[in-house]
Each structure stands twice: as structure tokens, then as C-alpha cells.
Amino acid sequence: MQILTGFVRSCAVAFVALLVPAVWAGAATVCCWWRGSPWSWFAPLLWAAVLTLLLTRPVGRLFRALVRRFSGTDIPAGYREPGPVTKLSTGYWWNGHSYAKTRERAQEEQRWRTWLTDPAVRRDLFFVAVIPFAGLVAAVPGAALVLAVVLRGWWLTGIAVAAAAAPFAWRVAEPAAVRFLRPSPAMRLAERVDELTAQRADTTVAQAAEIRRIERDLHDGAQARLVALGLSLATAERLMKTDPDKAAAVLREARTGAASSLSELRELVRGISPPLLHERGLIDAVRAFAMDSPLETTVHTELRLSGDTGPVGGSALGRRRLRLDLPIESALYFGVAELLTNAVKHAHAGRATIAISRDDTNLVVELQDDGRGGASVAPGGGLDGLRRRLAVFDGTLEVTSPAGGPTRARMTVPCESL
Known part of the structure; x- marks a missing residue:
């Protein structure tokens, strides 16, 4: 044979x-x-x-x-990909080097130029x-x-x-x-430059979208409640002399509205940058999120990824700081949050397992659920956005999700300091 x-x-x-x-x-x-x-x-x-x-x-x-x-x-x-073409206000198409009357002509010229160079x-x-x-x-x-x-x-x-x-x-x-x-090294360098340029553009778009989300949440939630709170206080001030009982009722409603506004602001801050992530590190933040998740979620790890020093993997070989850089922790934390949310919303899972470990040079976060499967990293989708966010740190996302489940997602981020 x-x-x-x-x-x-x-x-x-x-x-x-x-x-x-x-x-x-x-x-x-x-x-x-x-x-x-x-x-x-x-x-x-x-x-x-x-x-x-x-x-x-x-x-x-x-x-x-x-x-x-x-x-x-x-x-x-290592082949170069043709760049995009842009339609100008004059009606012509610009491919970065020349103008064309039609999009097809501009793309054809761009392909030939890319191939020749x-x-x-x-x-x-x-x-x-x-x-x-x-x-x-x-x-x-x-x-x-x-x-x-x-x-x-x-x-x-x-x-x-x-x-x-x-x-x-x-x-x-x-x-x-x-x-x-x-x-060749020059080709790899050019490819890396193109990749970093695309990642920078993705980061800029993601930041703009996040800012719009925060503005929308503030405008529709806390801001509206604070405006209503101000009106309630003004009404209570006017009623204080004529109808103290009604003024007291208005103040009680205002106090309830203030508590609701404070809760919304805390949720908003937690969605931007969870305080527990800053204070205790990635593992404790993931455990806290898993406890709040409607899934029955188990977190397995032998690492200590916090601001404290301690034995590595339960061993007494040495004590050293194992806190990751905050941007990396945030990317992994929100990656876990998105994967768990997808497991609840789309896969209708009941149980999930999160394992945080490391190999020779990478921090590895693996998540598995017992949902119905069928997840894929489609261009423009949520998992594709997660993959791009990890790529900023030279990280990767691998998703295995056959029809009927289970779904396994593996996030890796280079981390030499662990």
C-alpha cells in the first residue's frame, strides 16, 4: 500500500x-x-x-x-489583493492609480496593475x-x-x-x-503592513460604533431618566407649600427614578469596562460573568491572572506577576461574553464550559456549549468581528460547530510573560 x-x-x-x-x-x-x-x-x-x-x-x-x-x-x-475602487462625485471610478467610467473597468485595471507589480x-x-x-x-x-x-x-x-x-x-x-x-521577507512585511492597516481601520470603525452605542444608551436611558428626575424635583418644589403629601409622593418617585438611573449607569460602565476586570483580572471577571449567565457555566483554570503574585499553576516554583495587559484582558473577556451570549440566544444551550490555560507562548481560552451548533465565522458577523479584534493582538479564533452541536470556540493570544 x-x-x-x-x-x-x-x-x-x-x-x-x-x-x-x-x-x-x-x-x-x-x-x-x-x-x-x-x-x-x-x-x-x-x-x-x-x-x-x-x-x-x-x-x-x-x-x-x-x-x-x-x-x-x-x-x-503571499499574493497581493487588489485594492478597493471608489466612485467619485463626477461619476468616474478611482482605483488608486487611474480613473475609469465603469466599476468593472476600474477593477480590471486594478487587477492587472496588482498582478504586474x-x-x-x-x-x-x-x-x-x-x-x-x-x-x-x-x-x-x-x-x-x-x-x-x-x-x-x-x-x-x-x-x-x-x-x-x-x-x-x-x-x-x-x-x-x-x-x-x-x-519572501519583503512580501511578508508588505502583507503584515496591509493586515495592520486593515486592523486599524476595523478598530476605528469599532470604536466609532461603540461611541454611538454609548451615546444612544445614555440618550435613551439615563439621560431621559435624569431629565424626568429634574422635572419631578421641580414639581415637588412647587407642591411643597400647597400639597406636602403629594410633594412627598413625587419625591419618592424621583428617588426611585434616581436609583434606576444609577443602576443603568452602572450597567453601562460595566459594559464599557467592567470594574471587576480592572480590580481582579481576567479569570475572576469571567467567573463573575459566568455566574450571572443563564447557562450553567463551569470555569476551569490553573492559572492566576490577577494583579497579585502567587504560585504558577499551583506550583511553588516561583512567584511572579501574572496580570495581562488590560487591552488583551478586555478582548478576551468580551470574547467570552459574546460567545456565551450567542450560546444562549442562537444555540439555545443549557450548559457551557470555559477552560483558560496556556501553551508554549499563547494564552488559550476555550469555550464549549451543548447547543444545537451551526455557528460559523461569516464575513461581517459577530464572530468575524471578534476574530478581527483578536487579530489586533496577533490572536486567533477557531470555531468548530457541526449541525446538532456541540460548539467549540478557541481563542488564543500570544503572551510571552505568562
Whole structure:
């Protein structure tokens, strides 16, 4: 079975790696056999060059897919994405470099400009020039088997060579792909700059939305109650001399309204920045939120993420400060709050479990509920917003939610200080 699997993989790697050389071999064959004008060789070579340009990116993608499937190594592509186009008041579309009358034309020009200036294109061209050498190695089992069929006197030797080389010939694909297909440092830096720019834009939009929410809550809640409180006090002042009993009743209503306003303001402050999170740290704040949740929620952890010092994981190996940066704590806390809220509102769960731990370099928060599942990180949705908020700190969000449940969400944030 290992020989058969290796033979199939070797043939797949050889086919992809030798695809562009096969195009040039076909063009050379046409040039040799096409007896026409002295320039008759030009057309096949021109078509071969055009096909090479068209095949560079598909060959790179196919090779990455084969390496990912065969060895589990994921190699990022590093291609630049075309920027957005904007419609101006004049009716023209601006793509960052030129104007166009239609959106489609502006997007087409933007795609071509991005493709021509993308360093990944030059990387792919170099890759299709050097990868045939790896393809020749991967083609050894198939070539040996073909020779065993053609040269009948050597069939036993050919089969033996194919069987011996099949489990190993395809393995040349991974080092070749890692060496020549991974993004260069300049490409990774440009990709990181684009990612940080998008994250900054997301943060700006999120902050503006949060400010509008706070203004709306203040205007519709506490502000309206305070205005009513002022009117009640003015009414009580007028009634104090003429009808003291009614004035006392109005004051009692005003006191109730003041208590309600204070409660709303506390809830609003808790929604912006929970005091317990500032005072006691992430774990105590998550435990308090879990206690207030309608779900039966259990919190498991061996860490001490507070402002105090204490043994790490219950061990007496040392005592050190384990308080996270407040922005990271806030992102994780509100992430837990959103996941629990979704479990109640959308998944109709009854139980949930929260586990807070760490691996080599990351703080890990895992949440699982027994709801009906079906959650996904859809663009523009709440989970996508949570993913973007964690990405600001180089964090990640992974959600596994098959239909029927359970739903598992895993948030990780790099934290070397733990």
C-alpha cells in the first residue's frame, strides 16, 4: 500500500512540476516539424511564453495543494489583493492609480496593475523554471515502470526501481516548495503592513460604533431618566407649600427614578469596562460573568491572572506577576461574553464550559456549549468581528460547530510573560 500511495503521489508531483516544460517541449516539436516561412518558429514559442505566464500561478497553487495534502505543510501564497475602487462625485471610478467610467473597468485595471507589480509573480516564474528538476526526481518511479513495459528484457529491473523509488521520490516536493514558494521577507512585511492597516481601520470603525452605542444608551436611558428626575424635583418644589403629601409622593418617585438611573449607569460602565476586570483580572471577571449567565457555566483554570503574585499553576516554583495587559484582558473577556451570549440566544444551550490555560507562548481560552451548533465565522458577523479584534493582538479564533452541536470556540493570544 505504501508503494502504491507513493507511486500515485510521485506521478502527481511530476505531472504538476513538468507541466510548463511539456508546453515548451510541444512548442519545440512544432517548430521542428512545421515547415513554413523562416519565421514559422516564432508563433509556437510566443504561445509557449503566453501559456507559461498563464500557468505560473495555477502551478504554484497546485503544488501548494499537493504539499499540504501529502505532508501537511501549509505554505502561504503571499499574493497581493487588489485594492478597493471608489466612485467619485463626477461619476468616474478611482482605483488608486487611474480613473475609469465603469466599476468593472476600474477593477480590471486594478487587477492587472496588482498582478504586474506583485513580487509573487516573479517568484512563481522562478519557481516554474527550477521545479522541473524536482519533477524529474519525482518522475523516476513512473519512468522506470514505463521502461519496464517498453524494454521487456528489463521489466524486472524497472519494476524493482519503481517500487524502491515510489515511497521517497515524491518527498522532494516539500523542501522545493518551502524553499521557492514561500513569501519572501519583503512580501511578508508588505502583507503584515496591509493586515495592520486593515486592523486599524476595523478598530476605528469599532470604536466609532461603540461611541454611538454609548451615546444612544445614555440618550435613551439615563439621560431621559435624569431629565424626568429634574422635572419631578421641580414639581415637588412647587407642591411643597400647597400639597406636602403629594410633594412627598413625587419625591419618592424621583428617588426611585434616581436609583434606576444609577443602576443603568452602572450597567453601562460595566459594559464599557467592567470594574471587576480592572480590580481582579481576567479569570475572576469571567467567573463573575459566568455566574450571572443563564447557562450553567463551569470555569476551569490553573492559572492566576490577577494583579497579585502567587504560585504558577499551583506550583511553588516561583512567584511572579501574572496580570495581562488590560487591552488583551478586555478582548478576551468580551470574547467570552459574546460567545456565551450567542450560546444562549442562537444555540439555545443549557450548559457551557470555559477552560483558560496556556501553551508554549499563547494564552488559550476555550469555550464549549451543548447547543444545537451551526455557528460559523461569516464575513461581517459577530464572530468575524471578534476574530478581527483578536487579530489586533496577533490572536486567533477557531470555531468548530457541526449541525446538532456541540460548539467549540478557541481563542488564543500570544503572551510571552505568562
